[in-house]
Amino acid sequence: MENGPFRYAPYGPAPGKEQSDFQELEATELYCPQCRRAVPVRKFLLLVLPEGDKYEYRCQVCGAKVGDKMDKTGQFYGLLRR
Numbered sequence: 001m002e003n004g005p006f007r008y009a010p011y012g013p014a015p016g017k018e019q020s021d022f023q024e025l026e027a028t029e030l031y032c033p034q035c036r037r038a039v040p041v042r043k044f045l046l047l048v049l050p051e052g053d054k055y056e057y058r059c060q061v062c063g064a065k066v067g068d069k070m071d072k073t074g075q076f077y078g079l080l081r082r
């Protein structure tokens with residue numbers, strides 16, 4: 001398979017940084033570059049992809065995006081693969 005516009009990974013860890021489950025459970029405070037301190041954040045669902053749901057964290061004070069993450073949904077994929 002050559003490189004195409006779509007990266008298709010049937011299963012396995014996503015490339016790039018990998019976070020532990022512990023970190024994924026709670027991310028209620030993140031550093032905000034605008035506020036220049038750790039702030040409470042809100043979690044927004046951005047995209048639902050075959051490999052998982054993409055979330056974005058935004059500062060509750062100024063609304064700046066302070067982070068994002070991918071929630072892998074193996075169940076969803078399992079349904080598709082069947």
Ligand SMILES: [Zn+2]
Pocket residue numbers: 032033034035036039059060061062063064
């Ligand atoms: Zn902020």
